Amino acid sequence: MGPITILNDLPEWMNLGIGFFIGIGFGFALEQAGFSSSRKLAGMFYGYDTTVLKVFFTAAIVALAGSQLLSYFGLLDLNLVYVNPYYVTATLVGGVIMGAGFIMGGFCPGTGISAMSIGKIDALFFLVGGLSGAFLFAETYPMIQTLAGANYKGPVRVDEWLGVSPGVFTFLLIAAAIAMFWLAELAEKKYARNDITTEI
Amino acid sequence: MKRNILWILGALLVLVVLVLVRTFNTNLFKRNVSEALTTEMTISVQELSELKENYSIVELDAENQRFPNSVVIPFDKLLDKDNKEKLASIDGKTLLYSGDIATSSKAWVILNQLEFEAVYILSDEANPEELKYKFQPDTRIRLE
Amino acid sequence: MNARIKISLLLAGVGLILAFLPFNAAKSFQLKPTELLDVSSNSDMYFSVDEVARFVNNEDTTIQLIDLRSASEFMESNIPGSINIPFNDLLNPSWEGYLNQDKVRNVYYANGDETANMAWTIVSGLGYSNSFVMKGGMNEWYKTVMLSKFEGERITPRENALFENRYKARRTFTQINSLPDSLKMQYLEAKRLEESQLDGGCE
Numbered sequence: 299m300g301p302i303t304i305l306n307d308l309p310e311w312m313n314l315g316i317g318f319f320i321g322i323g324f325g326f327a328l329e330q331a332g333f334s335s336s337r338k339l340a341g342m343f344y345g346y347d348t349t350v351l352k353v354f355f356t357a358a359i360v361a362l363a364g365s366q367l368l369s370y371f372g373l374l375d376l377n378l379v380y381v382n383p384y385y386v387t388a389t390l391v392g393g394v395i396m397g398a399g400f401i402m403g404g405f406c407p408g409t410g411i412s413a414m415s416i417g418k419i420d421a422l423f424f425l426v427g428g429l430s431g432a433f434l435f436a437e438t439y440p441m442i443q444t445l446a447g448a449n450y451k452g453p454v455r456v457d458e459w460l461g462v463s464p465g466v467f468t469f470l471l472i473a474a475a476i477a478m479f480w481l482a483e484l485a486e487k488k489y490a491r492n493d494i495t496t497e498i
Numbered sequence: 499m500k501r502n503i504l505w506i507l508g509a510l511l512v513l514v515v516l517v518l519v520r521t522f523n524t525n526l527f528k529r530n531v532s533e534a535l536t537t538e539m540t541i542s543v544q545e546l547s548e549l550k551e552n553y554s555i556v557e558l559d560a561e562n563q564r565f566p567n568s569v570v571i572p573f574d575k576l577l578d579k580d581n582k583e584k585l586a587s588i589d590g591k592t593l594l595y596s597g598d599i600a601t602s603s604k605a606w607v608i609l610n611q612l613e614f615e616a617v618y619i620l621s622d623e624a625n626p627e628e629l630k631y632k633f634q635p636d637t638r639i640r641l642e
Numbered sequence: 643m644n645a646r647i648k649i650s651l652l653l654a655g656v657g658l659i660l661a662f663l664p665f666n667a668a669k670s671f672q673l674k675p676t677e678l679l680d681v682s683s684n685s686d687m688y689f690s691v692d693e694v695a696r697f698v699n700n701e702d703t704t705i706q707l708i709d710l711r712s713a714s715e716f717m718e719s720n721i722p723g724s725i726n727i728p729f730n731d732l733l734n735p736s737w738e739g740y741l742n743q744d745k746v747r748n749v750y751y752a753n754g755d756e757t758a759n760m761a762w763t764i765v766s767g768l769g770y771s772n773s774f775v776m777k778g779g780m781n782e783w784y785k786t787v788m789l790s791k792f793e794g795e796r797i798t799p800r801e802n803a804l805f806e807n808r809y810k811a812r813r814t815f816t817q818i819n820s821l822p823d824s825l826k827m828q829y830l831e832a833k834r835l836e837e838s839q840l841d842g843g844c845e
Binding site: 502503506507509510513514517525526527528529530531532534535536540573574576577598599600601603604606607608611612619621623626627628629630631633634635636637 | 648651652655656659663669670671672673674675676678679680682683715718719729730732733752753754755756757758759760762763764767768775777780781784785788789816817819820
């Protein structure tokens with residue numbers, strides 16, 4: 299099972315099976331958290347509902363703290379965890395496109411699938427749009443190759459860049475997250491839109 | 499209210515205990531691997547007379563002892579409790595010797611990663627990693 | 643008490659503990675010291691130069707020779723089919739795909755017996771399987787494969803096979819290493835490309 303060392307000896311089909319059930323669990327959690335509602339997701343941009351920020355940041359810090367601990371006890375091999383390579387220009391451009399798509403469509407790709415599975419028509423169109431975008435990207439890739447590969451930094455990690463230990467970085471991020479949650483709750487009170495929030 | 503905080507503190511305390519047990523467990527490697535790559539580790543037999551500090555020679559090959567007054571620790575018993583204590587009690591440099599330098603090299607990496615300090619490999623040759631032969635190219639070779 | 647505050651407190655506590663952990667655990671040995679000592683005491687980790695010569699002659703693809711010497715020494719002469727991973731570059735993540743795998747047997751060598759055995763102990767300690775050492779290194783290769791001659795009256799079939807194997811490997815070694823540097827470079831590049839395609843993976 300990937301980098302979790304104690305599960306290394308499981309047969310391939312069982313590994314894939316575990317992955318399958320984790321995937322179902324993830325989708326279920328997304329739906330239960332209300333992420334299949336585009337109004338809830340868009341709330342992040344207008345400030346009346348910051349669930350997106352809270353859920354994803356909580357997930358990130360729990361995973362970060364958990365993986366550090368597991369690795370400390372020798373249960374997880376962090377060397378096997380894939381670190382995304384960092385293409386500065388592509389990240390900036392992609393971030394803007396993704397953000398624009400997010401606010402216009404009201405979903406991000408994962409939540410779009412989650413919404414479609416409970417039968418939302420807008421999510422269906424959103425996914426068709428996303429897939430056409432992916433198709434366009436693949437077809438035009440030779441033309442934008444220089445842009446996509448510009449300012450390549452390799453698989454960098456923030457803690458290495460800051461020069462602190464992974465543990466200290468985890469602590470800083472948790473502190474920052476808690477401060478951010480507090481601010482987010484303040485924003486929710488300030489920009490509250492009762493007409494929407496009671497509905498979702 | 500109070501009970502909730504006790505639960506959280508309890509969970510954290512369990513975690514601290516687990517971490518401490520792991521940290522002070524001497525039967526685990528904890529050192530960063532790159533330490534084994536950057537450290538100066540070889541001293542040759544010829545350099546012994548110039549060595550100013552105290553040193554003790556540890557022979558890993560129990561059957562062919564070469565130096566008088568050396569500590570004999572067979573390689574496969576290197577990590578027995580009393581042998582580890584013996585190694586820890588050496589003051590000055592620890593020089594690992596065995597007839598086959600392969601054995602002392604392996605022992606060196608293991609001891610280095612167990613955070614033993616001032617451990618060296620004692621080699622018969624001045625530079626055990628020197629190529630003693632020179633390649634003689636065959637100039638008649640043509641690529642077909 | 644609000645559930646959010648509870649979770650925040652718990653996470654902050656865990657973070658505080660993590661901040662005091664002394665090092666990055668991901669880069670220390672995975673094996674227990676006694677386990678590592680056990681595998682180190684086992685002579686299964688060695689291949690003799692004659693066995694390596696046979697791998698060269700058979701162009702055995704289940705074997706990857708890894709030369710731990712500096713790039714200049716590697717260019718001067720190396721055993722055909724080897725790749726160069728200088729010892730002090732051993733932990734560079736870009737070699738991870740070669741070193742940590744379970745498809746081919748990696749045979750480490752340098753000039754003597756010191757560096758190769760240290761590298762072997764390091765990769766084995768990290769838990770990489772399929773690691774071996776060519777006993778005696780390049781010095782033994784030169785002595786046995788390149789320079790030994792059969793001297794005697796009558797040759798037994800066993801000796802005959804042994805020397806035939808050596809002579810054949812000797813010829814390949816001399817041929818490849820006598821190539822001019824530019825051609826040698828091309829040969830090595832081609833080999834690397836071929837292997838990266840075999841390897842596949844995420845990148």
